[in-house]
Amino acid sequence: MEFFQCVPLNEARDLIAGRLDGITAGDESVCLPDALGRTAAADIISQEDLPPFSRSTVDGFAVRSADSFGANESAPSLFAIAGEVVMGAPSVQELLPGQAVAIPTGGMLPAGADAVVMLEYVEQPDANTLLALKMVAPGENVVTRGEDIQAGSVIVKEGQKITPQYVGVLAACGCTRVLVRKKVKVAIISTGDELVDIQESPKFGQIRDVNSYALEALMSAAGCVVKRLGIVRDSYEEFFTILSEATAKFELVIISGGSSVGARDYTVKAIEALGAPGILIHGIAIKPGKPTIFGMVDKVPVFGLPGHPVAAMTVCEQLVKLAVRKLLGQKQPDGRFLVPACLSRNVASTPGRDDFINVRLWKRQGEYVADPVLGKSGLINLMAQADGMLHIPADKSGLYEGETAEVLLLKEEK
Structure with missing residues (x-):
């Protein structure tokens, strides 16, 4: 493939996404707190109704709504107070016509009641009598059983990222363990005779290996398990050996540097030598990041990113993270704002x-x-x-x- 036969960015995205269709990371069961930020590997189905019983959303009195029709401040509806709902205890009595039961927010609605009159709209002439100063409609100030989530319904769809809000819903439904995609295993290879590790003091003509640390941070934030494989000197044999090992052990490989034209850049040659489908993109109509490489060794995507840090991180944001989302089976947009x-x-x-x-x-x-x-x-x-x-x-x-x-x-x- 000739260099700088640049493909448009959207075409590159489509090609990467298409090549990774059907290639997804494995799954594992994790406890609910550990599911935060992970991707659901299957639909998560509720095994129960939420709420499990009809309950009040306000402090007030549970009534039959029909008994309050027409009530107002000048002509209130009269009720006999028949008891009180206790929080955390089942409501066993059945409300009869003309009766009202005191109920706190979250309390279980007694049988026969279908609405709650707020405390602000009642008066109590004595301990046994209630005057409702406002009518209530059926279902007013009440959440009915299963109104939030019904048993058998999907809480989280396969491919959705589990957010803090979903963790709360899953907890409410009693889901203690969740089947999620395993974190994508990513290898990062740095190339170049001029590079030294950040622990070393560079000599004239040398620079610290910035990219591998920055890319590791980006990939870790994207939910990957990342391993930096160190710096490979400008030797085809050494580079081929480490790339071969990386594609055998990891699910995605990033090469920092080595994507530009030059006699000592071996990325293209090594990827092609490792087998089909080989190099799929070499050059993208994008700035920064024009000399980007994308290839695959069997089912393992390999990215050759420019050595310049801003270019490398830009391409990582635009393309490598797309590959990660595909490997995780994520079906919604990436969620970035x-x-x-x-x-x-x-x-x-x-x-x-x-x-x-x-x-x-x-x-x-x-x-x-x-x-x-x-x-x-x-x-x-x-x-x-x-x-x-x-x-x-x-x-x-x-x-x-x-x-x-x-x-x-x-x-x-x-």
Whole structure:
């Protein structure tokens, strides 16, 4: 494949997603607290109704709604107080016409009652008599059995990410264990004679291996189990050996560096040598990240990312995380937040290429303003300064000051 026969970004996404159809990580059963952030491996079905009994949503008196029809402050409905519902205890009495029972919020609705009059709308002339100053409709101030969730219904669909809210629902339904996708096992290989580990002091001409740590953090945050396999020097034999071992033991492999043209870049040659389907993409119409490689060794996706940190992390956000979501069987969008922001200055772009610009965000009169963080793709501090990533589509030649565009949040919303 000739280099820089660049494919459009959307085409690259479709190709990656298509190649990974039907390839998913295994599953495992975990206790409910450990399911947070994981992906459901199967539909989770409720085994019971929620709530398990009809209950009051307010403090007041349980009544038959028909007995209150027409009630108002000048002509209240009269009830005989027949008892009290105790929290945590079943309600055993059956409400007769003309009767009312005191009930707290969350209390079990007695048989025969279908509504609750709030305390604010009643008067008690004596201990046995109640005046309702307002009529109530059937079901008013009441949650009926199974109104929230019915037994046999799906709580969490296969492929959905389990959020804190779902953990609460699962707990309410008594789900103590959840079947989830195993975390994707990711290997990161750094390449280059110029690299040294961060524990070493680089000599002139050397740089610390930034990318493997940054990519490890991104992949860990995406729910993966990550292992850095160290720095591979510019030797085809050494690189081929470690890549072969990585594709045999891991479910996704990321190569930092080695995606550009050069006599000492062996990524393409090694992937092709390991077997079909081999190299599928070498060059994407994107900035930063043009020399990105995507291939597969059997069912294992392999990404060759640029050595420049900002380019590597941009491609990781746009493509590698897509592969992770496919391997996890996630069927909903990635869940990252897009916010509209007004540009503080003109930003140029080249038509035919998707550009991603790091931006800082601040608020003006309740709306976000985006300040581009401009610089070369090798400057790692650019990513750290950025709150979000602005996307300029391939069909545009740039964005103008004052124009509103969507920004992908990279940090927590301000």
